[in-house]
Amino acid sequence: MLHIAPLRSLLPFALLFALASAKAQCPGCAPDLSCTISPAFPTLCPETAPDATVGVFYEQDFTFWMPANFTDPGSGFDVTLLQLTVTGVSGLPFGLSFTTNSPDGVYYPQDNEFGCARICGTPFGAGEFPITVSVVAQVTASGITLDVPTSFPITLTVLSGSGGNTSFSFAPTSGCGSVTANFQALIDGSPSPTAYAWDFGNGSTSTLAQPPAQTFSPDGTYQVTLQTTIGGYVLQTVTLTGVNGNWCGDVEEPDLPIIGCSGTPDPYFVLTNAGGGAYTSSAFTDVSTGQWTNLGLLLDNPPYSISFYDEDVISGDDLLGTYNIPLSSEGTYFLNVAGGTTGSMEITNEPQQVFNDTAAIVVYPLPSVVLVENGTTSELCATDLTLTSFTWLLDGQVVANETGPCLLPSGPGVWQVVGFNGFGCSDTSNAIVVCPVFSIAQNGNVLFVPSGYVSYAWTFNGASIGENTAFVFLQGDGSYGVTVDAGNGCIITLSFLWDTTNMPDAEAEAVRMEVFPVPSDGLFNVVADGLRSPWVSIEVLDLSGRLLHTDRAQVVQGRLQAALALRLAAGTYSIRIVDGDRILARRAVAR
Known part of the structure; x- marks a missing residue:
């Protein structure tokens, strides 16, 4: 088998192509035609991306120069770059997008040596992000045309922001006495599996993107934390338990008359993603079964297929069967394809990126406003004089121009005061009823009291007289009385003595x-x-x-x-x- 060493000097612009093909949300770049060097060699301007910052919109244009012909400094070969195809990229920070002027990810330097890309978006989390880029470069060197698959690691730095929370939103952020807040996770790694771990600091937790409303009480500061984990399906183990007979009948394993198949296969597998990028395993020698362990292959560009082959150095490898992986969850996937090739795969869900954010819910204390009455002066006062402001109420209506802690009632009714503390929190006091004060008045032959109250009960010398009215006619000399229900629990009892003994007689x-x-x-x-x-x-x-x-x-x-x-x-x-x-x-x- 022929093995070609990767052209590692293609890394700068191959990386840019790979990043740019990941998503297409930042159109509008224009190449800088001054981006060239001598001697000719693929060049990226600038060579590295400036750092990004969490929570801050990021936008940067890049220009790449792809000379159609150059000398590879690593091997000394004269190289003709025919085509470059991006097959996959993994490990990108969430929130950033990349767009080039070749949306299909295929570039032809023989037609155009310049390209550009724009990187934009708002990164969610800070850190050093290792990115793995997979490309296939089609080159001609020494008259031989080769498709060279390779992968390149690079680290993109995302700096911490100056504040804010990119993981979740919530409202309200504070309140008095008790706060009921609603929360919403903001990071969604779909189609990658995304897990949420909330701790609200009030004894409750949740694993939902939009958890139930949370109540925070009593007063104090509650630290709310959210850990968002972006997972990835990882192929860990491939087990081959049997193969069909497609390996038999070539030079390495001939099908002899009478004897039949001679030898045994040399199995290996190829894992292929949606972009055509492939991983090729090691090969076992002269066995029909095998197990590849500790693979750690991130399946982040579905759909995937796995093909099993018999390795033949001379006659060409034999395809033993292909299984299209229905990737939907972690677990064991069993396969039985092509009339006898059987086995299984172990796929796990492994964290790829973890975001941790914390925010505070503040519950301010409520004041306790108690209203008392001075038995001597009848003045009403709020007992807590540390309150910052007051609003007085009479029968539930605001009393104008009364803002102090004490008040002398201007009339009867239900009096209360609303007190505010320094946090803007308020409490309404107990109610104190001020009863009306009046007496029985006389006008000619009529005794009366103010009208408009709940009920009236008149008596003359202890016997009931009159109706439920605010007045009665004089019945003659004697003791008159009235009991008035003035509402709010005020029962007022009054008396009036009418004596004309020493008055001159007058005809009625x-x-x-x-x-x-x-x-x-x-x-x-x-x-x-x-x-x-x-x-x-x-x-x-x-x-x-x-x-x-x-x-x-x-x-x-x-x-x-x-x-x-x-x-x-x-x-x-x-x-x-x-x-x-x-x-x-x-x-x-x-x-």
Whole structure:
């Protein structure tokens, strides 16, 4: 068998071709026609790629010169470079792409001695990346045309970035009291097997590219780590358990009359990838079985086929069968081809690149806001005076211009305060109910309290009187009382003593009418007793006698109870009831 030493001096531009053929995402390069040297020899400008940086977009153009004829300094032969074919490349950093002006990976220096390539992309991980390039150079030396397969190692350096995380994204990054965050892995090595190992720092782990939402509590800093492993299927062992008879009948193993096949085969195998690149094993001598171990052949350019041969030095090697590998997972692949060639292959999944990244989830502490009331001054104060700001609420609504830790309530209702700490986290305090303060008022023959509360219960000398209203008519001398449910748990009980013993007698009016409160903010209660008509008119006049408002109201058992909501300018008015041929009037004051 004839063995030709590799033309190692072809490495610079062969490497560039191989890298460029890996992916095609960076078009637009233009060759630099000044990229030549003397004496003529294949040249790459620049000779090495500048370093890349993690997380930073990288773009670099290269020019290569392929002289059609040159002298190989290693052997001294005059070489004619006819064709160069890229058959495979492995070990490329993820995130970088390469494009040349020959997309099929085949170059003909006899037609064009210049080419170019552009390298671009954003690398995911830092480190020194060993790249293996496989090419076949077709050359003519000393009148002999040879196809010379060879492989070349090179290291591409990717520097660490200044920050950021290229392995995964997540949101939100921080919060108050508790944080529920969503995560997404960003590196996908498909079609290479890709594995994820999350540790969220909260006791949970995951192996998914998009894990379930994670909750972080209590407050503190949680370190989230992700290890992304890009694997590769690796052919480790090939076992040949039997062969067919195709090896028999040539010069080395003749098929003799009567005797039959003489000798035994010398088996070896050839592993071929999608680009035509091939690995040729060593050959066993005079055996029908064999096992090749510790191969470590990365299957990163599928599909693959494996062909078994009988090595014959003189007559030419005999093909014993070809098996197309259905590469889908690690494990044992059994083969039985070409009528008797049998065996198996052991394929493992081995890590090719590993990326480790860490990020922090920060959970800030929530304040604990407690609201207390000063029993002497009725002032409300938040107990934690280290809080940075405050928002006061009355019945759930923001109180304008109140931002301090203490407040004197301006009126009844449910009071609360929202306190903020230095992290911007807030807590709403407990509620303190401030009950309204009022007393029973008298206007003529009517006793009344403010209207609009939940319920009213009046008594006269301990006996229930009246309805669920904010007023009653005087029944005579005695003790009056009212219990008002003002809401929010406020139950207000009031009393009023009416005694006319020392007052001059006056004939009780047959018809009684009152308007209250005096003064009023616009809501006037009009009550009357002893009316004759089932319906009456209520009129509002100004002091000039001009009619401003009129309404009709129903009388029930001689009693009228009406509420007028009027928008009146501050001043004195007259409200009158027209009861048939009778007119009753009272003074009203708007403020």
